[in-house]
Structure formats: structure tokens, C-alpha cells
Amino acid sequence: xxxxxxxxALAALLCLAPAGCRSxxxxxxxxxxxxxxxxxSMVHVADPKVSAQLVNGFYGVEQNAWRWTAGKFxxxxxxxxGAAQKGATLQLKFAVPDPIIAKLKxxxxxxxxxxxxxxxxxxxxxxxxxxxxxxxxxxxxxxxxKVDFALDKTLPPANGDQRELGVVxxxxxxxxx
Amino acid sequence: xxxxxxxxASLYWITPPILCLTLYWYGIKTWFHADDxxxxxxxxxxxxxxxFLHSMFAPEAQGTIRPWSERGFFMLFxxxxxxxxxxxxxxxxxxxxxxxALIMAIxxxxxxxxxxxxxxxxxxxxxxxxxxxxxxxxxxNQALCAFFLLSAxxxxxxxxxxxxxxxxxxxxxxxxxxFGALELNVVYPALAAGFTFLCARKxxxxxxxLFIPSVLxxxxxxxxxxxxxGVYAMHFDLSMxxxxxxxxxxxxxxxxxxxxxxxxxxxxxxYNLTLTVAxxxxxxxxxxxxxxxxxxxxxxxxxxxxxxxxxRDHLTEYYHFLPSIGVAMLGACALVxxxxxxxxxxxxxxALAAMYLTVSLPAARMSTxxxxxxxxxxxxxxxxxxxxxxxxxxxxILLEGVDDQTFWKGFVDHSFRLVGAQNVxxxxxxxxLIKPHPxxxxxAEFVLPEGAAWWALEHDAAVVYNVREPRLRxxxxxxxxxxxxxxxxxxxARVDVANPAMVYLLGPGWYNIDIxxxxxxxxxxxxxxxxxxxxxxxxxxxxxxxGDAPARITVTxxxxxxxxxxxxxxxxxxxxxxxxxxxxxxxSMEVTIExxxxxxxxxDARQFGLAFGVIEVK
Numbered sequence: 001x002x003x004x005x006x007x008x009a010l011a012a013l014l015c016l017a018p019a020g021c022r023s024x025x026x027x028x029x030x031x032x033x034x035x036x037x038x039x040x041s042m043v044h045v046a047d048p049k050v051s052a053q054l055v056n057g058f059y060g061v062e063q064n065a066w067r068w069t070a071g072k073f074x075x076x077x078x079x080x081x082g083a084a085q086k087g088a089t090l091q092l093k094f095a096v097p098d099p100i101i102a103k104l105k106x107x108x109x110x111x112x113x114x115x116x117x118x119x120x121x122x123x124x125x126x127x128x129x130x131x132x133x134x135x136x137x138x139x140x141x142x143x144x145x146k147v148d149f150a151l152d153k154t155l156p157p158a159n160g161d162q163r164e165l166g167v168v169x170x171x172x173x174x175x176x177x
Numbered sequence: 178x179x180x181x182x183x184x185x186a187s188l189y190w191i192t193p194p195i196l197c198l199t200l201y202w203y204g205i206k207t208w209f210h211a212d213d214x215x216x217x218x219x220x221x222x223x224x225x226x227x228x229f230l231h232s233m234f235a236p237e238a239q240g241t242i243r244p245w246s247e248r249g250f251f252m253l254f255x256x257x258x259x260x261x262x263x264x265x266x267x268x269x270x271x272x273x274x275x276x277x278a279l280i281m282a283i284x285x286x287x288x289x290x291x292x293x294x295x296x297x298x299x300x301x302x303x304x305x306x307x308x309x310x311x312x313x314x315x316x317x318n319q320a321l322c323a324f325f326l327l328s329a330x331x332x333x334x335x336x337x338x339x340x341x342x343x344x345x346x347x348x349x350x351x352x353x354x355x356f357g358a359l360e361l362n363v364v365y366p367a368l369a370a371g372f373t374f375l376c377a378r379k380x381x382x383x384x385x386x387l388f389i390p391s392v393l394x395x396x397x398x399x400x401x402x403x404x405x406x407g408v409y410a411m412h413f414d415l416s417m418x419x420x421x422x423x424x425x426x427x428x429x430x431x432x433x434x435x436x437x438x439x440x441x442x443x444x445x446x447x448y449n450l451t452l453t454v455a456x457x458x459x460x461x462x463x464x465x466x467x468x469x470x471x472x473x474x475x476x477x478x479x480x481x482x483x484x485x486x487x488x489r490d491h492l493t494e495y496y497h498f499l500p501s502i503g504v505a506m507l508g509a510c511a512l513v514x515x516x517x518x519x520x521x522x523x524x525x526x527x528a529l530a531a532m533y534l535t536v537s538l539p540a541a542r543m544s545t546x547x548x549x550x551x552x553x554x555x556x557x558x559x560x561x562x563x564x565x566x567x568x569x570x571x572x573x574i575l576l577e578g579v580d581d582q583t584f585w586k587g588f589v590d591h592s593f594r595l596v597g598a599q600n601v602x603x604x605x606x607x608x609x610l611i612k613p614h615p616x617x618x619x620x621a622e623f624v625l626p627e628g629a630a631w632w633a634l635e636h637d638a639a640v641v642y643n644v645r646e647p648r649l650r651x652x653x654x655x656x657x658x659x660x661x662x663x664x665x666x667x668x669x670a671r672v673d674v675a676n677p678a679m680v681y682l683l684g685p686g687w688y689n690i691d692i693x694x695x696x697x698x699x700x701x702x703x704x705x706x707x708x709x710x711x712x713x714x715x716x717x718x719x720x721x722x723x724g725d726a727p728a729r730i731t732v733t734x735x736x737x738x739x740x741x742x743x744x745x746x747x748x749x750x751x752x753x754x755x756x757x758x759x760x761x762x763x764x765s766m767e768v769t770i771e772x773x774x775x776x777x778x779x780x781d782a783r784q785f786g787l788a789f790g791v792i793e794v795k
Contacts (some may be wrong), residue, residue, distance in 0.1 A: 027260055027596050028558035029567060032649040047571070074258045080635060081658065123407065175634050176665075 021074035039078035039144050042091075042173030053077065055146065059163055060120040066095070069166040075147050077139035088140055090118065090147060092131040093171040100155060100167070101126045109154040109167070113139045120152075135174070147172070185589045193281065194274040197311075200302065200542060203549035204311035208556040210548070212315040214590035216251040217260070221595060223252060239409055240402025246318035247359040248634070260560075260595060262552075265314040272320045273311065277302060279327035284506045286334045287376070287470060293506075293513040300530075301505035303537040305433040306498035308544035312552075318359045319498045325355030326365055326499065333369050333378055337380055352387060361499060363391040366482045371476050377471035408616045411487035420486045428478075428497045428504060430537035437543050448536065455529050458472075458502065459511040462559035471510060477503025494544075508533070555587035561642065561649030562771065569640045573600040573633050573678040575625055576708050577652065578645035580611045589618040599693065600677055604641065604656070605664070625678055626669035631660055633678035656733035668706040668765040671793040684767070688783060694719070698784040700771045707735075707759040707766045708794050714753040715739065715768065719790030722776035723747035729773040730787065735759075735766045742785075746774075756794065768792065 043050045048060045057073025059083060080088050090111060101124065109131055110120035118133040139145065153166040195355050198205070209217065223229050232252065233244045241247075250268070258264045277298045285294035301307070310316045329351035336344035348369075355362035366387035373380040391628040405411050419532070426432030434440060460471045481500040485493075508530075515526035558576065579606035584603070593601040602625035611620040625633070633639035634657045641656040642649040672679050674687065674695045684702030687695050721728050724746040730755055732739045739754040759766065 027563050028560065029596075030557060031648060032561050032564045032568070032647050035654055038654060041635070042637045044571070044637075082662075095228045110609070111486065154250040173637075 039076060040173065041078045041080045042171065042175075043075060043077065044171055045169050057149070057166075058155075059168070066067075066168050066170045068163065069094075069149070069151075069169055070164050071166050073149050073150045073166070073169075075149075075172050076144050077147060077172075077174055078143065080147055080174050082176060083135075083140040083174060084137055086177045087137040088135050088174040088177050090131075090133045090135050091171070091173060091175055092149065092169060093128070094131065095168040095170070096123050096126050097168060098126045100165070103155060105141045107167070109149060111147060111149050113145055113147050134177075140174070145174075151172045184673050189295060190278060190281070193277040193302060195293070196299070197273060197277060197302050197307075198270065200538065201270075201307065201311035201545050203542075203545045204308075205270055206262070207266065207312040207545075208262045208313060208552040209260070209265075209559075209592075210552040210586040211313070212590060213251075213313070214587075214592040214595065216247055216315060217255055217595055218511045218591055219248065220252040220255040235462065236401040239405070240398050240515075241360065243318055243357065243359060245354070246359060248322040249357075250317055250321075251314070251650075257654050259736070264711050265317075269311065269314065269317050270319055272317070272324050273307075276320060276323045276327055279324070279331050280502060280506065283327060283331050283334060284509055286331075286338070287506070288510045288513065288655045289519055290510075290513045293509040294517075295509075296508040296512055296530075297506045297509035300508045300533070301502055303534055303541060304498075304501045304505065305427055305430055305540045305544065306495055308541045309495040310409075310498050311546065312548035315497075316495050319495050322355060322359035322361055322732060323499055323502065325351050325358050325362060326368070327502070329365055330368060330372075331357065333372070333384075337373075337377055343558045349387075353390060356390070356538045360394075360398060361481060361484060363394055366391050367480045368477060371480070373474050375473045408491040410486065410490065412489040413487055416489040417486040420489055420492065421482065423492055424482055424485065424500070425449075426584065427494070428501045429453070430533060430540050433544070434536055434540040435549070437540060448532065452529065452533065454787070455525075456507065456511075459514075460507070463775075471507050474503045474507035474510070477506070479770070488546050547683055551582050551586055554583050555592070557647070558583060558587055558644050558649070559592045559596060561644070562593050562601055565640065565642055565649060565651070566593075566596060566598035571677075572637075573602065573625065573639040573676070574598060575602055575604045575630065575633075575639055575656075576649075577604045577607070577639045577641055577643045577656065579603055579607060580610060583644070584611050584620065584623070585614060585617060588623050602676075602678075621671065625676075626667070627661075627664040628667040629669055629676070629678045629682075630680045634660065636681075666764065668704065670706040670709075670795065671791060672703055672705045673791050674703065674789045691788075694788045694790055696783070696785050696788045697770065697772075697774050699773075700769065701786075702769045703792055704765050704767050706794055707763040708756045711758050713756050713794055715756050716749045716751065716753045716793045716795060717770070717790065718749075718792075719742055719789045720749040721746050721772075722774070722787070724774060724776060726774065728787070731771045733769045 035050075039053060040050050043053050045054060045058060045063050045067045045157045053076045054067075054102075055074040055076055057070040058075075059068040059070070061067055092109070092111070096107065103127075106122050106124040108122045111118045111131070111133065113135060116139060118135070121131055123129060151166045157163060178186070219232060223232050229252075233248050234242060236242055250265075250273060254265050254268065273727045275604045281294035282302055283294075283300045284297035288294070310319045329348045332348035334343045352362070352365050355365060362686040363731070366384065369384040369387055370381060373384050392600070423432070424446070426449050429449055429452045431440065435442075435445050460475050463469075463471045465654055478500040481503070482497065485496045512530055515522040558579070562574055562576070565720045574593075588603075593599070603620070603623050605625060608620040608624050625639075630639065634641070634653070640651060640653045643652045669679070669682070672682050673682060673692045675693050677690065683695075684704070686701040687697050688781060689695070715732065715734060717730075717732070722742045727743045727745055729741055729743055730752070731741045734756055737757050739756070742752050742754070744750050744752075770787065772786040775786045777784055
């Protein structure tokens with residue numbers, strides 16, 4: 001009986017063990033049905049999935065969180081729901097690093113949508129800021145809106161860094177009103 | 178032994194496992210569900226040897242320890258195979274194959290009949306109690322406990338035959354190891370003593386020392402187990418008879434089948450009565466002839482079901498798994514004895530066996546299929562969320578269309594943590610589809626409130642997936658477009674400060690999310706719904722920074738200071754502060770939390786005051 005039992009146990013092990021060892025991967029994900037890609041209203045500039053919306057003037061992602069800009073930079077955004085009737089608020093979350101103020105004393109940031117300028121703002125201290133401007137409803141019709149930003153001054157290339165440096169941006173987008 | 182006999186012997190031992198595998202085939206394919214996720218999370222949180230020891234042996238809910246059948250089982254297999262459920266299931270099946278071999282060997286020995294051994298395995302295998310054990314890894318404790326009980330009993334029988342010390346020692350080893358599988362192992366001395374007293378009196382006294390470990394275990398268990406409450410409250414009253422009737426009916430099969438397909442109450446009652454009369458009749462018949470074996474086998478059932486009877490509010494589908502071993506052996510012995518009798522007794526035995534198998538086999542099969550289907554749905558959601566998290570790693574994942582069963586079997590034990598997705602919620606209002614089970618959890622904790630859903634979707638901080646289809650479908654745009662405008666101005670009554678979709682409710686000062694909590698410095702604010710009813714309280718759950726002295730927490734709600742509280746250092750807390758009535762028109766209130774003591778760490782400029790947690794008005 002003992003031999004029979006042992007044989008039975010071994011046979012079961014041989015039959016079943018390969019199936020158990022088929023995958024050592026901890027998580028075998030199941031595919032999902034994704035939507036066709038659409039534009040975001042609010043863009044975290046470090047998110048690789050929205051990098052196509054950063055039209056120009058943005059450098060590579062740093063610290064997985066932000067990007068340096070050049071003197072002029074643009075982004076393509078989807079107007080939020082209801083913006084064509086109520087307008088929206090443009091927000092740019094960014095930082096002005098110490099070296100910018102130390103060398104340039106002050107910088108001004110301006111924005112425009114479809115050629116219509118939004119009022120600029122001047123920054124004389126280093127730190128984190130949010131540039132926020134109301135945008136009229138008539139500028140926010142359609143599926144996508146290009147927003148152009150411009151700085152009056154930038155740090156020129158130096159110390160082997162060939163980039164012209166403006167500000168450090170983390171988030172840009174429209175807030176629904 | 179000639180070839181024909183060898184083949185016959187092999188078939189004898191191999192047929193029950195093959196039939197078992199065939200009958201419970203869906204069980205081997207069943208994925209994780211329900212408590213499995215709690216054990217898998219437990220297994221995934223072991224980093225050091227100290228963690229390991231704690232995870233293996235620290236008493237859990239209801240004072241359970243079970244290192245082999247739950248903690249060790251899940252830790253070992255999760256570390257080797259991750260979320261591949263098949264090896265877990267294979268282990269359970271192999272253990273059950275061993276159990277079938279043991280019940281055959283035991284029944285053969287106690288009845289002297291090879292046929293009885295075979296029939297015992299068949300009758301037990303067909304029992305409805307096996308369905309959940311064969312389809313749910315968290316019920317492995319039952320299969321493993323059966324293994325230790327049957328092994329110990331088998332070695333007792335061998336020792337009685339041979340008198341060899343080795344068999345006696347092996348009985349003790351199996352018995353003692355059984356405590357690591359399930360608390361029910363304590364009844365083994367009663368089985369050993371009961372058998373020897375009724376069937377082999379000269380060995381009776383030798384079995385009495387077996388009671389010592391059981392008594393010690395009961396004392397230890399009562400020391401570490403929290404007082405039984407809720408569904409685990411013990412009711413030593415007449416309700417025990419009702420509970421016994423339920424388990425007896427489930428074990429016979431028809432009452433169980435009636436929970437799956439419509440069956441006439443009269444038919445079920447007639448079936449139960451027939452089998453009960455047959456079982457009790459054959460026990461009494463034999464007892465009158467001083468054949469006590471069948472009485473012992475009925476006592477096997479009684480001994481193993483008795484500890485479950487006071488649990489009136491916690492009827493569990495596999496609690497009759499271990500007791501049914503005794504009745505299966507009893508049935509097999511009775512069938513073989515009847516087969517040796519007159520034609521009428523053969524016919525009666527065959528009819529009763531056919532009746533039992535006709536009801537129990539489909540019931541077991543359908544139950545296993547049901548577990549498989551539920552687990553497959555859970556698997557789809559969990560592994561679909563894993564993919565969604567890969568695609569949207571920094572976003573909250575909202576699930577639309579989660580049904581009642583999938584929620585209770587896949588959500589409450591935090592299955593999504595296992596695939597790295599911390600922020601997975603049901604869409605607003607989804608709790609209406611969930612049947613309440615207060616003993617299992619509160620669905621509201623898993624639902625993202627309307628205001629937070631609005632904010633997260635408008636800020637591209639969340640994605641929505643529909644789970645009703647064969648694969649999770651991203652419906653974020655559609656869902657966003659269909660959100661009622663009113664959600665925008667709604668504030669949640671419950672704010673989980675570690676939920677990224679609720680960050681807009683937090684004032685300045687809060688630090689970044691740290692897995693499932695957020696630290697605040699000396700002062701922080703949060704906005705949440707104003708109380709909607711008189712007598713509402715503000716509930717705060719979190720923990721204090723370590724230190725030597727208690728911290729004093731001061732809370733104001735819209736400028737009104739609530740009673741302060743003193744909090745012990747380095748401990749979790751849950752406090753409820755009565756709120757003043759708010760005007761009906763008021764939709765939100767700002768809560769300011771201040772603490773008088775903060776912790777600073779070398780090289781870190783931050784001040785750590787309190788960690789939250791959840792802040793809730795209710």
C-alpha cells in the first residue's frame with residue numbers, strides 16, 4: 001500500500017506541479033479596453049502621457065516632477081466642460097529658482113490665447129507661484145486651445161548647459177469656473 | 178502480487194483522488210477571493226525575521242494562530258508564486274487526496290472491509306462540505322486539520338495493531354502539529370478516547386494523556402482570544418439545536434441543494450428524515466448488538482460539530498467538513514454490512530446511497546462552479562485594475578458597475594494593494610448596489626464621494642473603468658460628461674486625507690501622502706460637509722508622533738472650539754467630538770486641528786504633529 005500511495009502522490013505531483021510553476025511573475029495583469037487618447041485640461045508636465053501637449057519650450061523631466069522652460073513655451077489644452085459658456089481659469093504652477101532672481105532681479109510672465117494677451121505678472125522673489133488668469137468663454141470654444149507663455153528675461157546658456165532657462169513648471173491647465 | 182491484483186490495488190487507491198479532481202475541477206481553477214486577500218496582504222508585509230515570527234504566531238482575530246494552514250501556507254506560496262492561485266489550489270487538492278487515502282485506510286482498519294474504505298472516501302468526497310474547501314484557499318485550514326486528525330487516528334490504529342512505539346509517537350506528533358492547522362484539533366483526544374473506550378477498551382487509559390495538550394491549548398487560546406462579540410458571540414441556548422439542524426441538513430445534501438435550485442420544502446424534509454432515520458436506525462441497531470463502532474462514528478460528527486453550535490450567527494459553509502468524516506465512515510460501514518445481508522437490505526442500502534449521491538454530487542459540483550465564477554469576476558477586476566494602475570500610475574481609479582458579490586469577495590480585504598494600486602474606489606452612489614454586511618465592513622469607506630469625484634475627474638486626477646464587461650473598459654470621458662453639475666458643490670462628510678482625490682479639501686500645512694496616511698505639522702485645516710443632523714460628531718482617526726508626554730489636540734469647526742483631548746504618544750487614536758448644530762443652508766465647514774507637541778527628526782526640517790487617517794462627520 002505504501003508504494004502505491006507514494007506512486008499516486010508522485011503522479012499527482014508530476015501532473016500538477018508544472019501547471020503551478022507556469023508563472024513566477026507576481027502579477028499577470030489583464031488587459032483593459034482604453035479610450036482613444038484625448039487631451040487633458042490640466043497637465044502635469046512630468047506625466048509622459050501628456051508630453052504631446054507640451055508643444056514647445058519645455059525641457060526634459062527632472063526629479064520626476066517638473067521641467068525647465070525656455071523663454072517662450074506653449075501648451076495645448078482641452079477646455080474644461082462648460083468653459084465655452086462660462087469661461088475658465090488658466091493656471092500655471094511654477095517655481096522661480098534663486099539663481100534666476102539673483103542674476104535677473106525680476107522676471108515677467110505673460111500668456112496669450114489665440115493671440116489675445118492675458119495680463120502679465122512680475123516676480124521679484126524666488127519661490128513657488130501660481131500664475132492664474134480668468135479666460136473669457138469665447139477663447140475656449142473647440143476641442144483644444146493653445147496657450148503661449150513668454151518671459152521677458154531668461155538665463156542664457158552657461159557652464160556647459162546649452163539651454164536658455166526660464167522658470168520651473170510643474171502643472172499647467174484650465175480650472176473650471 | 179500478480180499484475181491484475183496490482184492494477185486492482187492501484188485503482189483502489191487512485192480512483193477516489195481522480196473522482197475528486199473531476200468533481201471539483203472548477204476548484205483547482207478558482208482564483209483568490211474574500212479572506213484570501215487579507216492573508217496575501219499579510220504575507221506581503223513580511224520584511225524581517227521578526228515580522229515573520231509575528232506573522233506566523235501572533236494571535237489574529239478571534240485568537241486564531243494557525244501557522245501552517247493560513248500564515249505559513251500563504252506566506253510560502255505567495256513568496257514562490259505571487260498571485261498565481263493554481264499552486265495554492267494544487268496544494269489543497271494534494272492534501273485532500275492524502276485525506277481520502279487516510280479515510281480509506283482508517284475505515285478499512287476499523288471495519289475490516291476494503292469496500293468500506295473505498296465507500297467512505299466516495300461518500301465523503303461527494304459531501305457538500307467539500308465544495309468550499311476545494312475552491313477557497315482560505316479554507317485550507319479544514320483540509321490540513323483533517324490531515325492531522327486522520328493521520329493521528331491512523332497511527333493510533335496502527336499502534337493498537339502493532340504495539341510499536343514509533344506509531345504511538347507518530348500519533349502524538351501528528352496530533353501536536355494539528356494545533357498549527359486549526360483549533361478544532363483539540364477534540365482529537367475525545368476521538369481517540371471515545372474510540373478506545375467503545376471499541377478497544379484496554380487502550381483507553383493510554384489515550385488520556387492526550388487531553389493535556391488540548392486543555393493547555395484551550396487555556397492559552399482563552400487567554401489570547403478577545404471576548405467573542407458580533408457574529409462570533411457564543412449562544413449556549415436552544416438555538417444550538419437549530420444550528421445543529423442546519424449543519425446536519427447541509428451535510429445530508431438536500432438542504433444545501435435547496436439553496437442553489439428551487440426544491441420543495443416537503444421534499445427536502447422527507448429526504449432529510451429518511452437519511453436521518455436510516456443513520457440513527459443503523460447506529461441503534463448495532464448498539465443493541467454491542468457493536469459500538471457506528472456509535473463512535475456518529476460521536477465523531479458530534480464532537481467536531483459541537484464547538485460550532487454556539488456560533489448561531491456565523492453559519493459557515495464548510496463547518497461540517499470535519500464532522501462529515503465520521504458520518505461518511507459510518508455510512509460506508511453500514512452500506513457494506515447491509516450488502517452482506519438479505520436482498521431487501523441490499524436494495525435499501527443501494528437506494529439510500531443513490532439518493533445521497535444523486536443530491537450531493539450535483540450540489541457539490543454546482544457550489545464549486547459558483548465559487549469559481551465569483552472568483553473569476555474578482556480576478557478580472559483585480560488584474561484589470563493592475564493594468565489600469567500601470568497605465569495611470571498617479572491617478573485614482575474609480576470602478577463603475579461593481580456588484581454585491583464582487584464587492585464583498587474582492588474589495589473589503591484590500592485586494593488592490595497586492596497589485597500596487599492604493600487608490601481604488603467605487604463610483605459615487607455605488608453603495609446602493611451593495612447589500613450591507615456590517616460584520617464585514619462599511620461599503621461607504623470604499624466609495625469616492627460626489628464632490629471628490631467631480632474634482633478628481635475635472636483635474637484629470639482620476640480614471641473611471643466599467644467592470645460589467647468581460648474586460649475593464651475605460652469610460653472616463655463618458656463618465657466625466659455625465660456627472661451632474663450639482664456634484665461640484667458637494668462636500669464629503671468623510672475625508673480620507675491620504676486619498677489624492679481629496680487633496681483639494683486640505684488646507685496648507687499637510688505633508689505628502691505616506692502610503693495610507695498624511696502627517697500634519699502643529700496646525701492644519703480640512704474642509705468637509707457641515708453636519709446635516711443635530712447631535713452629529715466629528716470623528717478623527719489617526720496616530721500621534723512618538724515621544725515622552727501626551728499631546729493635546731484642539732479642534733475648531735468654523736471657529737467654534739470643540740472639547741480638547743489628550744492623546745497618548747506614539748499610538749493610534751479615534752476620537753469623537755460633538756459638533757454644534759449648523760444652519761440648514763450651510764454645506765461645508767472648515768475644521769482646524771492643532772496639536773501642542775511635535776516631533777522633529779535629525780536632517781528633516783518637518784515637524785510631525787499628528788498623522789491622519791480619516792476625518793468624518795457622522
